[in-house]
Amino acid sequence: MQLRDASPNIFYPNHWGCFGGAVDTGERALDALKRELREELEYKIDDASEFTRFDFDFTRLGQPRVSRVYFEVRVPRGEFACFVLHEGADVQALEGPDLLVGRQITPYDAFAIWMHMSKRRFSGEKR
Numbered sequence: 001m002q003l004r005d006a007s008p009n010i011f012y013p014n015h016w017g018c019f020g021g022a023v024d025t026g027e028r029a030l031d032a033l034k035r036e037l038r039e040e041l042e043y044k045i046d047d048a049s050e051f052t053r054f055d056f057d058f059t060r061l062g063q064p065r066v067s068r069v070y071f072e073v074r075v076p077r078g079e080f081a082c083f084v085l086h087e088g089a090d091v092q093a094l095e096g097p098d099l100l101v102g103r104q105i106t107p108y109d110a111f112a113i114w115m116h117m118s119k120r121r122f123s124g125e126k127r
Helices: 029-041 096-102 107-117 119-123
Strands: 049-057 065-072
Touching: 029 065, 049 107, 065 107, 096 107, 107 119
Parallel strands: none
Antiparallel strands: 049 065
8 A cells, every 4th residue: 555645735645545546548447557556666567457446427526537446466475575666655565454444544445445355245255
């Protein structure tokens, strides 16, 4: 997770959130993820699996519709130590319960993480 900068000019300053960013014109969401991880962490991935997508309609506020696409990226422990943080105040590997209970986290990312932790609940699997 990324600790967002304390700048008042960004959404949810000083909150923990998922890495990522805007999709450039003509770019696929997966390609944007790959680019953002290279830019923000100097981390190269070959592939990731899309987990969920949230669509927000800001048209009544004079803004466009926006989608947030969440991918599952598996990072081996040894590779985490190689991250070079270029954006944000901190980067940490956090367990879901610690993140959701003990930290300020962006609300949309908190919901996506809760969904990911609750996958079995949605699929009808028993624990």
